[in-house]
Amino acid sequence: MRFFPDGFRDETYLEWERNYKAEAARAWQATLSAGRFAALLEAGQYADIAAEAIRIESRTNLLFSFEKMALRDAVRQPAGARRFAEGLFALLHVDRFGEAGFDRWVAAVAGLPRRQTRVLTWPLVTVFAFIADPKRHIFLKPNVTRIAAARYSAELRYASRPNWQTYRDLLTLAATVRHDLSDLRPRDMIDVQSFLWVQGSEEYRGPTFRAVHTTRRPSGTRERIHAARG
Numbered sequence: 001m002r003f004f005p006d007g008f009r010d011e012t013y014l015e016w017e018r019n020y021k022a023e024a025a026r027a028w029q030a031t032l033s034a035g036r037f038a039a040l041l042e043a044g045q046y047a048d049i050a051a052e053a054i055r056i057e058s059r060t061n062l063l064f065s066f067e068k069m070a071l072r073d074a075v076r077q078p079a080g081a082r083r084f085a086e087g088l089f090a091l092l093h094v095d096r097f098g099e100a101g102f103d104r105w106v107a108a109v110a111g112l113p114r115r116q117t118r119v120l121t122w123p124l125v126t127v128f129a130f131i132a133d134p135k136r137h138i139f140l141k142p143n144v145t146r147i148a149a150a151r152y153s154a155e156l157r158y159a160s161r162p163n164w165q166t167y168r169d170l171l172t173l174a175a176t177v178r179h180d181l182s183d184l185r186p187r188d189m190i191d192v193q194s195f196l197w198v199q200g201s202e203e204y205r206g207p208t209f210r211a212v213h214t215t216r217r218p219s220g221t222r223e224r225i226h227a228a229r230g
Contacts, residue, residue: 003204007184008191017194020060024131025190027056032132034093041089049085050075053128062127062139070119074112083108092132099164105129106162125162130189138174138189140167141197148200149173 004010008018031052032040040049054072057063063071075081087108095101110120122140129137142158149156154173158166174192186192198204 003198008186008194013194017197018190021062021131021134021190021194024056024060025134027059028053028132031056037089037093041085046081046085047075047078049088050081053084053088056131057127060127060131062130063123066117067119067121067124070114070117071112071124073115074119077113080113083111088128091129099168102164102167109162120162122160122162126167130193134188134190136189138170139193140170144197144200145170146200148196151199152177 001007004013007013032049037049040046054068054075058068075084087105090108091101091105095104106120106125109125112119122142126138126140130139142160146156146158149170152173154169154176156166156169156173174189174196177192177195178186181192181195186195
């Protein structure tokens with residue numbers, strides 16, 4: 001509230017934290033809805049699925065540039081595109097909210113071709129489900145999320161390799177946060193993830209802002225925030 005006095009309806013919050021994520025979710029439903037995704041998969045158009053998913057994500061700043069490049073390289077090969085498409089479909093539409101689908105997706109990402117940079121990172125594993133289904137899934141940036149969980153006194157059994165136990169703990173934390181913030185009316189995991197980001201990110205530390213009753217956005221702050229995210 002110190003940064004966004006009107007909470008999840010604050011104009012600055014919408015500009016800085018929500019709108020671009022919500023727009024990515026709308027774009028996903030317009031082009032990779034469950035029916036469309038299934039039809040493309042049935043037709044063997046794996047490269048089209050991968051290209052569309054990457055195109056939508058590229059309009060956000062959720063992944064680091066090295067993760068974006070590593071994924072593009074990995075799905076250029078037909079086998080990589082197929083592994084990506086089938087694994088993601090299993091996560092989103094076969095086992096939408098369970099261990100089996102998550103594990104299959106992690107195995108798919110782990111098996112993608114790689115050149116120099118690894119593709120099996122928490123942000124890359126969680127970003128597409130977060131964009132595709134922000135009612136159910138959440139995005140994990142390791143350092144920020146771990147700090148936020150510690151400040152919330154929540155158990156997050158973290159391991160650097162993506163795994164169901166850590167993700168399940170994060171979903172439990174997200175549900176708790178959403179319940180605790182019910183008076184602010186969070187709409188979905190986009191709002192929950194943004195809340196956790198504000199709690200754990202260095203972008204929101206220090207004396208950048210004054211107390212809530214005098215909060216004003218300093219000149220250039222938004223530009224610094226987005227530059228820091230890469």
